Amino acid sequence: MSRVVRVLNVAEKPSVAKSVSNILSRNQGLRMREGRSRYNKIYEFNYSINGHPCQMLFTSVTGHLMELEFEDRYRKWHSCDPALLFQAPVRKFVPEDKLDIKRTLEEEARMCQWLVLWLDCDREGENIAFEVIDVCTSVNRHLTIKRARFSALIDRDIHHAVQNLDNANKYFADAVDARQEIDLRIGASFTRFQTMLLRDAFVIDSATDDRNLVLSYGPCQFPTLGFIVERYWEIQSHEPEEFWTINCSHRSDEGIATFSWMRGHFFDYACAVIIYEMCVEEPTASVTKVRQQEKLKYPPYPLNTIELEKRASRYFRMSSEHTMKVAEDLYQAGFISYPRTETDGFSPRTDLHAIVQEQQGHPGWGSYAQRLLDPASGLWRNPSNGGHDDKAHPPIHPTKFSSGESGWSQDHNRLYELVVRHFLACVSQPAVGAETTVEIDIAGEMFSASGRVILAKNYLDVYRFESWGGLLLPTYAVGQQFIPTTLTLDSGVTRPPPLLSEADLLSCMDKEGIGTDATMHDHIKKLLDRFYATKDPNTRFSPTNLGEALVMGYDDMGYKLWKPYLRAVMERDMKAVSEGNKSKAEVLETCLQQMKACFLDARLNKVKLFEAMAVFFERSNRPGGDEQHASGEFIRQCCLCQEADMVLRKNRDGNFMVGCLGYPQCRNAIWLPGSVSEAAVTTNVCNSCSPGPVYMIQFTFRRLEIPPNYSTNHLGCIGGCDEILRQLTEICGTGSRSAASGRGPATSSNVQRSNTRQGACIYCHQSGHSSGDCPSQSSGPRSVRPRTMNAQSGQISVSCSTCGAPCALRTANTTQNRGRKFYSCPSQECNFFVWEDNVSNGHAGRGFQRANVSGRSGARGRGGQGAGRATGGTFVSATGDPNSGRRCFVCGDPSHFANVCPNRGN
DNA sequence: GCAAGGTC
CATH class of the missing domain: 1.10.290.10 (Topoisomerase I, domain 4)
Structure with a gap:
């Protein structure tokens, strides 16, 4: 008779400890007692493992027992250069709230001979197993350590697992160690870097207290944001294209059938009209095919x-x-x-x-x-x-x-x-349905209609969340002829895809392996908490300005840090480690080396982040952060606070501004054109600005960044009298904002993409010269982005981003946007369009985004040709009078439709 | 003050 072995069993969570104890003890003589942690009970029972009589103690942890952190001296944000976080020493430790679990394990492990690990059978579980081993062996070095592998909490699996104990798999645990370390180092370094760089440099209005705002970066949260931004950009850059289609309906005693054109739609209006006119000339429809099929709709898979x-x-x-x-x-x-x-x-x-x-x-x-x-x-x-x-x-x-x-x-x-x-x-x-498809021929053109009858609802009876819509189609027979009730030439426009819904987002994450089933919702919530994205009442996600700017900044650097690739590479490496094909050290070294290089490069290119942020946010003149201002030369007394002096300053990016020394009480600041290369306060005093004195500044502008008709040297005044300075500020923008509005290397912002024509002058659309040098612009170039003017007087007027003409305010009359106001350029060539609420929200306009005009029909037919009129049907010709309440798609004029628009095709 | 992964 062998000695009774005392076995400490540890599960990943309390529920598993309880279930497995119940199964193994068969509910015979099972006792439960408290441990030090109120959630993690200790179960005791007797059991025999491979013939050894065992006294089983069964307790649990709650997920990971340990956390990874930097050594203390690197933990404070300003303690070190964030680049050092790629090598700074890290340590694993049991955090405060897990100490009671640790103590329970220590106390019980001392009294046991065996340790059996019942952690979940995945990589994280294996890693937790080693955390438990660490804690237990530190108090009892003689423990025999075994791993129980089970796939479900059912009797057979559990008994099999305990009779076939295995060893813990270090490779699996190593893969998780590597992931943890990489996540920590990348997350902490980039988060500290971009937070300290941008938070104080811009007025980020999304947060109530932007001093506490954290601009986090994480290998899961950023790709999740990337999905949202990418879809948003896709929508923004969508160019609606008008198309034409022929629709036909037929009403009979049995009901109405709607036939759609089997060619789908034509983008060429003339072709569509020709075919349509052919159909109108000979409108008799012949039924060519009737097909009946049984269709099944299957219930969903079991729920994960x-x-x-x-x-x-x-x-x-x-x-x-x-x-x-x-x-x-x-x-x-x-x-x-x-x-x-x-x-x-x-x-x-x-x-x-x-x-x-x-x-x-x-x-x-x-x-x-x-x-x-x-x-x-x-x-x-x-x-x-x-x-x-x-x-x-x-x-x-x-x-x-x-x-x-x-x-x-x-x-x-x-x-x-x-x-x-x-x-x-x-x-x-599954539900069973009968589907009927009917095809007809009108003047050689094929049309089809289909209907469905549900024969047996089956699972749909209980699964009320799903439906299986289908219309009942009147009966048709092959060879049957009829005159359509309506035959219309309808126009529509291609639509962009919708914003991502929460379900879409989860699908994207699942597909690309971003996060785990237990963490995906956390990553989504984090984007909302960080003010990177918003969710509308339809659960659709849009990026905030902040979210879009960050993604844009990295995108402009050429780094796909916001794409899921990085995570995918990491996942492949983790797999290699878990299979023993790569070592943890090897993966850590290569990955961290690459990421550090990427980090250093991103820091060198931080101007891209600045530019992207400047598209959406005002520069802040707040001291501290990355933009320390030295005290500058006196210009005038501040006319806002009337207490402190205004001085000339230059920030680290080389941008000039005149700011009030009374900051932060007084936030008066005048930003100077981004094209200024040098600025020096002179002893000259402006004659016209008051209260004086206002000292004038000698400016030098960068030749390439100002229009040719401006001089590179200018003695200017910031008091408000200086027209040249005002114009150059308007043209070049201030600080790095100017680059984002057209100067310097093009950013790939959506604003840019949609409002400029790549490689060609934005004014005359010719290549060979830049927009700033366009000979057609004698009065100097204009800003690329749409400008809002007279904002202070409460009146907003918007000028076209392309031709500069003032835009008319119009009201949309479409299903999706009825009543919503928009500006559009009167010229047909420009295609400039922007929603009014986007203008007031500070969003720039886009190249072209017309409202939905699909489903519009033309007017009355051309007399009594065919049998249409005889049967009382409405035939609609491509030409004729307009219906009331509709507007021309092309020019917005309500007196005619797009198909007869005089501006069409000009 | 930073990540992502467990879990309560």
Whole structure:
């Protein structure tokens, strides 16, 4: 008889310690006692491992026990150059809130001979296993260490795991160590760098207190932001293109059928008109094909975390972060299974019927559950498998019946209902429909219509979140002829894709491997918390100015730090480490070396970040931060605070300004043109500006940055009398803002992309000279971006970014934007367009973004040709009188439509 | 004051 072995078992979370204890003890003689941490109980029972009688102690941690941090002397933001964070020593330690768990482990480990690790069987779990080993072996070096590998919390797996104990896998743990270190070093260095660089240099109005604003960078949060910005840019740069299509409808006793043109649409108006006129001439339709098909609509795969978040967002507009909070509540209370799972297929050993049985009494879906269990209904179907398996948790499913609890919020009820209905749907037959497609021929042109009848709803009966729309189509027979009720030539414009919804964003992250199922919602929330993005009531995300500026800045540097590539490379390296093909040290060295080089380069190119920020934000004259101002030469007394002096200053970027020494009480500042290369205060006093004296400044401008008709030397005054200075400020912008509005190397901002024609002069559209030297602009060039003027008088007027002509304020009359006001250039060539609310919000206009004008029909037909009139149908010709309330798409004139616009094609 | 990953 061998001696009883005392075994310390450690799980990743309390629930697993409890489940495994229950399984192994078979609920016989299971005792529970408190540990030092209130969440992590200790279970005790007897068990026999490979014939050794064991006294089992089973406790848990709560995820990682340790954190990685820089050594103390590098932890303060100003303690070191952020570039040093790529080599600064780091240490792993148990944070304050985990110390009680650590103490429990130490106390129990001292009394044990074996340590069995029941952490989740993934890389993070393996890493946590080594954290536990670290803590336990430091108090008991004689421990025998074993790893239990299990894929589901079911009897067979657990008993198998404990009888086949394995060794912990250092490669897996190393991969996580590498990830942690890389994330920390990159995150901390870039975050400190860009925060300290930009926060004090600009007036960032998004935060209430921008002194505490952190402009964080992270290898997951930035690509997530990148998805949002990229889609936003895609929308911004979309050039709507007008197209033409022919629609046909036919009303009969059975109802109406709508036929669409099988050619789709034409972008060429003339071609469309020719074909349309042909159809109008001979409008008799002949049915050429009638096809009937049975179609199945399958229920969804079993539910995993990402799908739960996506569906809760789609169906209830719950944020992913809130969804996970509510799901955690339901899980803690025992109503649903573990909510953080990648698995979307049930193990064949799961007793699915038992789960359905529990739900039979529910007033909402109980009767469906009953039908499902009745073999006669034929409704049951073994669930399909989505192909993902985290080997640790089953798909999310109900674990306890409830018809609503008193403490539940509406969202608790909704989420529980979603989990239950989703589960019931998974074990149901697909919906069955009959689809009919009818094709007709009018004057040689083919049109088709389709309809669908649902024959059996099956899972759709319980899964009320999904529908399967379909119209009933009247009956047609091949060879049948009829005269269309309507035959119209309709125009439409191509539309940009919509902004990313939360579900879209989760899909992007999932696809590119950004974050894990347990952290994706955190990254999304972080973007909102950092003021990088906003979410509208339809759960669609837009970047804020801040978010867009940061992405633009890095993009202009040529670094794809905002793309998912970096994470993908890291993920590949992690995999190589976990497979033993690369060492942790090797991956750390190459990755950190590259990232450091990238960091140093980004710092050298910080002007790109400044430029991008300057597109959206005013420069701040706040002291501190990266832009220390030396006290400058006296110009005049400040006429705002009337107390302090205004002095000439130059910042580190070489930009000049005249600022009040009374800062921060007085924020009076006059920024000088970005084209100033030198500025010196003279003894000359301006004759016209008061109160005086106002000392004049001798300016030298950079030749290439000012129009040819301006001199490079200028004795100027900042008091307001100097017209040349005013013009150059307008043309060049101030500080680095000027570069972003057209000077110097082009930034790839969307503003630029949409308002300039690459490689050609923006005024005459010829190449060979820059816009600043255009011979057609005798009065000097204009700013590229649309300018708002007279803002102080309360009146805004917008001039066209291309031709400079004043724009008319118009009102949109489309489904999506009815009543919204916009400015557009009267000239057809410019295509300049901007929403009024974007102008007042400070957004620049874009090249062209017309409102939706699709579905507009023309006017009355050309007399009694064909049988249209005889049957009372409305035939619409490509020419004729306008309908009331509509405007020409091309010029906005309500007296005619685009198809007859006199300005068309000029 | 910084990341991302566990989890309560």
